[in-house]
Amino acid sequence: MYKNIFKEFEKNERPFYLNEYNRISDQQITSALQNPNPTIADFIALTSDKAIDHLEDIAHKSKRITEERFGKTIQLFSPLYFSSECSNKCTYCSFSMDNDIVRKTLTIPELMKEGQYLKNKGFSHVLLVAGEDNRVITTEYIVECIHSIKKIFPSVIIEIAPQNIEEYQIFAEAGCEGVTVYQETYDRDQYKLHHLGGKKRIFDYRIDTPDRACIAGMRNVAIGALFGLTHWQIDTLSIYHHLSYLQKKYWRTSFSIAFPRLRAHVGEYDPPPEYILNDTKLVQLICAFRICFPDTGIVLSTRESAVFRDQVFQLGITKMSAGSSTEVGGYTGDIPPNEPQFQLEDLRSAEEVAQSIKNLGYDPVWKDWEGTMHAIR
Amino acid sequence: MNNDALLINQIEYSSRLILGTGKYPSNEIMAESIKVSKTSMVTVALRRVDTNTSHENIIQYIDTNTVSLLPNTSGAVNAEEAIRLAKLGRSAGLGDLIKLEITPDPRSLLPDGIETFKACEVLVKEGFTVMPYINADPILARNLEDAGASTVMPLGSPIGTNRGLETKESIRLIIENASIPVIVDAGIGAPSHAAEAMEMGADAVMVNTAIASAKDPIKMSVAFQMAVESGRMAYLSGLGKISTDAIASSPLTGFLGQVNSNV
Numbered sequence: 001m002y003k004n005i006f007k008e009f010e011k012n013e014r015p016f017y018l019n020e021y022n023r024i025s026d027q028q029i030t031s032a033l034q035n036p037n038p039t040i041a042d043f044i045a046l047t048s049d050k051a052i053d054h055l056e057d058i059a060h061k062s063k064r065i066t067e068e069r070f071g072k073t074i075q076l077f078s079p080l081y082f083s084s085e086c087s088n089k090c091t092y093c094s095f096s097m098d099n100d101i102v103r104k105t106l107t108i109p110e111l112m113k114e115g116q117y118l119k120n121k122g123f124s125h126v127l128l129v130a131g132e133d134n135r136v137i138t139t140e141y142i143v144e145c146i147h148s149i150k151k152i153f154p155s156v157i158i159e160i161a162p163q164n165i166e167e168y169q170i171f172a173e174a175g176c177e178g179v180t181v182y183q184e185t186y187d188r189d190q191y192k193l194h195h196l197g198g199k200k201r202i203f204d205y206r207i208d209t210p211d212r213a214c215i216a217g218m219r220n221v222a223i224g225a226l227f228g229l230t231h232w233q234i235d236t237l238s239i240y241h242h243l244s245y246l247q248k249k250y251w252r253t254s255f256s257i258a259f260p261r262l263r264a265h266v267g268e269y270d271p272p273p274e275y276i277l278n279d280t281k282l283v284q285l286i287c288a289f290r291i292c293f294p295d296t297g298i299v300l301s302t303r304e305s306a307v308f309r310d311q312v313f314q315l316g317i318t319k320m321s322a323g324s325s326t327e328v329g330g331y332t333g334d335i336p337p338n339e340p341q342f343q344l345e346d347l348r349s350a351e352e353v354a355q356s357i358k359n360l361g362y363d364p365v366w367k368d369w370e371g372t373m374h375a376i377r
Numbered sequence: 378m379n380n381d382a383l384l385i386n387q388i389e390y391s392s393r394l395i396l397g398t399g400k401y402p403s404n405e406i407m408a409e410s411i412k413v414s415k416t417s418m419v420t421v422a423l424r425r426v427d428t429n430t431s432h433e434n435i436i437q438y439i440d441t442n443t444v445s446l447l448p449n450t451s452g453a454v455n456a457e458e459a460i461r462l463a464k465l466g467r468s469a470g471l472g473d474l475i476k477l478e479i480t481p482d483p484r485s486l487l488p489d490g491i492e493t494f495k496a497c498e499v500l501v502k503e504g505f506t507v508m509p510y511i512n513a514d515p516i517l518a519r520n521l522e523d524a525g526a527s528t529v530m531p532l533g534s535p536i537g538t539n540r541g542l543e544t545k546e547s548i549r550l551i552i553e554n555a556s557i558p559v560i561v562d563a564g565i566g567a568p569s570h571a572a573e574a575m576e577m578g579a580d581a582v583m584v585n586t587a588i589a590s591a592k593d594p595i596k597m598s599v600a601f602q603m604a605v606e607s608g609r610m611a612y613l614s615g616l617g618k619i620s621t622d623a624i625a626s627s628p629l630t631g632f633l634g635q636v637n638s639n640v
Contacts, residue, residue, distance in 0.1 A: 067590050069537055071400020124427065154424075219454075247484065252454065254483035295484040361402050370424040370452065370462060 001211045002245055003204040009241050010188065017044060017237050024048040033057055038292045043240055046288035047233075052280060055287075062287035062316045065294050074357050075319045075365045076350065077125035078118045079159075081328045081341065082106045082145055086131030088198030090184075091269035092226070092262055094341050095131040097198065104328040105136055108148050115149050117331045121323060121350045124367035125155040127180065129326075129341075132161035132200060139167050143174045150175035155369035157220060161199070162209040168216030177369065178220030179213040181206070182260070186238030187230035194229055194269065210242070214250035221246070221253050222299065227282075228262030228271035236285060243293060256297030256319065259285055261304075283312060290316035305345040310356055323350030381613070383417075383581050385474075385558055386506040386527040388445075390417040393575065394605040395447065395560065396598070397585025398422070398435055406594050408438040414598035420447040420476050420583065423466045447508065449476035455489070456496035463500055475500060476530070477509040486536045490517045494524065501525035510562050513544035518551045518559075529555060530583065532563035533574065537586045539566025542573055552578045568604030575608025576616060 021044060029051050032042035045051060046058055083105040086095040094101060106114065118126060128145060130137050142160065150156050157178035158171060168179065185191050188203055195201045210221050223242060225235035239257060246255055261277050262269075277285070286298055300309055300317045302324040313320060325331055326340040346353070354364040382389035395418045401407035411419055419439060426448075427434060439446065448466040453459035456479065463475045477500065479492045493509050494517065500507045506527045511517055513531035521529055531548055534540035541564060542548060552559045558580035565571050571582045584601055591597035 068539070068586065071586070071589055072402035073400060252481050252483070358403065363401060363403050365425070367427040368425055370426075370465065 001208045002242060003208050005245060006186075006207055006238075006242070009238070010186070013241070014234070014237055018233055020044050021048055021233055024050045026050065026053070029054045033061055033291075040237075040240060040244075043288055043292045044237075046291060047236055047281075047284050051284060051288075055280070055284065058284065058287045058291070059315050062290040063314060065290055066316045066318070069294050070318050072362045073365050074313055074317065074362055075125065075368050076123065076322050076354065077127055077155075077157075077319060078121070078123045078350065079127045079129050079321055079324050079326065080111075080114055080118060080149070081129045081326060081330065082111055082114075083130040083133075083137050084328045084341070085133040085136040086198075087133040087135070088131075088200040089196040090200065091194045091196065092229070105130075105141075106145075106329060108144060110329060110332075111145055112148055112152075114329065114331045115152055119152045122354075122366050123350070124153060125157070125369065126153045127157045127159055127321070129159045130161075132198065134161060134199075137161070139163075139170065142167075143170060146171055146174040146176045154367060157222075162206050163212070165212045165216045168213050168218060172217050177218070178222065179209070179218050180222040180256075180258075181209045181213070182222075182224045182226055182258070183207055183238075183242075184226045185229035185235055186225060186242070187234045190230040207242075210246055211249075214246065214253045219252075219254060220256065220297075221250075222256040222258060222297070224258040224260065224299075226260050226262060227277040228275050231275060232277045232281060232285075240289075240292070243296065247293075247296075254297065256299050257289060257293075258299040258301065260301060279308060283315065286312065286316045302344045302346040303342065306348050306353075306356075309346055309353075310360065313357070314360065314362070320353070322346075322353035323348065381609070383558060385508070388506075390445065390581075391415075392417040392602075392605075393581040393609055394571070394602055395420060395562075395581055395583040396588065397583070398439070399425070399585060400589035401594060402589075404435065404438045407435075407589070410588055410594045410598040411439060411444060413595055414588075414602045416444060416602075418445045418447050420449045420585075421471075422451045423448050423462045423471075424452040426466075426469070426471075445474065446471055447474050447476050448472070449478050449510075450496075451478045451480065453479050454481040454492075455479060456492045456499070459492070459496045460499050460503075463496075463505060464503070467505070473505050475505045475507055477507055488512055488532070490514060493517075494520060497521055497526050498524050508560070513547035513551060515547055515550040515554060519554060522555060522557050526557065528558040528560050528580070530560045530562035533561050533570065534564030536563040538564055539587055540564050541566055541570040545573075545577075548574070548579070549577060568600045571601055572604040572608035572611075575605055576611045578612050581605075 024045050028045040032045040035042050084095050085103050085105055086097050089098055090096045156176050158176055159180040191203050210223055213221050262271055297318045298316055299319045301321050357364040383393050392415050394416050396416045398421050448471045450459040450462040453462055459479050479489045480486045481489050488510050497507050497509050508528045509521050509526050510530045518529045531551055534543040560581040560583055561574040561579045562583040565584050566587045574582050588594050588597045
């Protein structure tokens with residue numbers, strides 16, 4: 001499991017690498033761009049502040065690698081929020097248990113109505129999202145949700161509370177193909193400051209979640225950090241390390257990464273300026289990860305603005321959400337309005353996003369999975 | 378009629394260039410590339426086929442009167458999944474041809490020989506025309522032929538790399554020993570690679586990334602069509618042997634029969 005390896009990393013290697021950021025030369029950046037098998041030293045060079053002067057070259061290389069590996073295609077998916085119940089206290093999230101919002105958990109008919117709405121929009125890939133409260137969002141309920149939604153979607157991925165291996169096996173057998181779980185932050189001290197109550201407080205349990213999902217046989221695992229909780233260098237280096245570990249250990253699993261940035265929400269936390277990942281830095285991260293991990297999926301959500309997404313997806317992104325709602329029951333609308341988990345920036349419809357992708361010379365891919373491929377029990 | 382047609386399981390195909398349908402910037406460009414390449418066979422990932430969608434379906438863009446569909450099992454990680462996908466394609470009316478691709482490592486996308494062999498045995502019994510994608514492994518190629526595969530499709534280099542025929546010597550052995558068509562699949566990054574494969578005696582080549590990711594995919598299809606035809610023509614014309622040693626002008630054994638001997 002990763003937690004012990006990470007302990008070594010955060011104690012010894014990470015401080016060393018953080019220090020490396022202070023002495024990057026132009027020469028190192030140029031040679032990083034030429035290295036056919038980039039190392040973590042190259043990665044640091046490519047994500048350094050100095051590399052901003054080389055951003056055009058970095059972007060060109062990233063774009064070329066992406067087109068070679070994935071073609072000029074973008075896979076589209078949609079989140080479907082099915083519960084806002086949560087027993088965690090997190091400073092940055094609207095679903096935090098302290099927040100006085102209307103809580104809602106979809107019944108199966110309500111879930112199917114939302115699902116059918118997305119199906120009619122053309123989606124084949126759905127991400128089921130829920131808060132973290134295992135008293136309401138039980139294993140049995142989740143299995144029922146997966147089973148039901150799988151009838152209309154070939155590809156179902158879950159973003160819910162971290163689970164044990166046994167639960168993940170049950171979900172995989174029910175037809176769930178992947179797990180998305182962000183560490184939020186790999187900075188242990190900041191993690192404690194932002195996760196004040198609930199099971200999520202246990203840093204080590206969360207960081208081993210991708211291991212458990214892989215062991216259980218999930219085919220796609222997405223990891224990432226919520227940028228804004230600590231200095232971006234800490235989380236960036238840690239994602240690099242975590243991803244390298246996972247890809248080597250679980251060679252059959254397909255991995256994706258994402259770099260969500262904090263947005264306005266119902267909560268008390270506003271990131272200090274030095275923690276903020278600005279647009280330039282985000283572009284740098286996308287391109288540097290692409291150059292160092294040519295085969296890894298990179299996801300860009302509707303947290304980012306339409307203008308920004310239209311430009312950035314061409315540099316290294318493989319999957320995008322579109323026409324999203326982060327509200328439980330937010331698509332079909334006949335459920336009393338409640339609080340979205342966070343505010344979105346790209347408010348275009350799925351069709352508008354797809355059209356924009358086409359206009360930019362890319363093929364929006366709605367279906368890239370066959371649900372009946374593996375046996376569902 | 379074409380007297381040099383590619384023959385797969387007793388069916389004639391006029392072209393020796395097989396195209397993919399992935400990675401194109403649009404379905405329209407894909408359709409035009411297929412048309413100008415004069416191909417008679419294109420492969421389609423079964424996992425991408427969606428028969429009940431409001432969106433465009435990839436197959437709508439292929440003129441199935443002139444081009445045969447070669448459904449493939451890409452995405453499958455073991456024999457069981459590949460078999461399931463193949464049957465799904467057949468029941469959806471996509472025919473008996475199947476390009477068997479089993480790739481358990483999502484990063485390298487290299488084929489699993491053991492699972493491919495298992496699936497081939499089953500699918501042959503089920504009456505499919507099985508075209509397995511394999512590493513350039515001459516023994517596996519022979520085993521698959523014995524198991525009833527209709528072609529073998531060894532890779533030139535890992536898929537999507539455009540690195541050309543890195544496995545050339547193994548491919549040469551496969552071609553030498555095979556009685557079924559050998560189609561070089563994956564890694565062909567330039568028309569010159571395709572020509573090289575055809576000159577060696579490959580029966581056909583399969584190209585996707587090099588065309589779909591080209592700046593002008595349509596023009597690149599034409600370039601590949603010409604390369605495949607010229608490589609084939611060169612092969613049929615009998616290429617001169619390449620020799621690394623100079624041919625000695627004074628034969629070393631010329632004395633035999635000239636001097637008196639005790640024979």
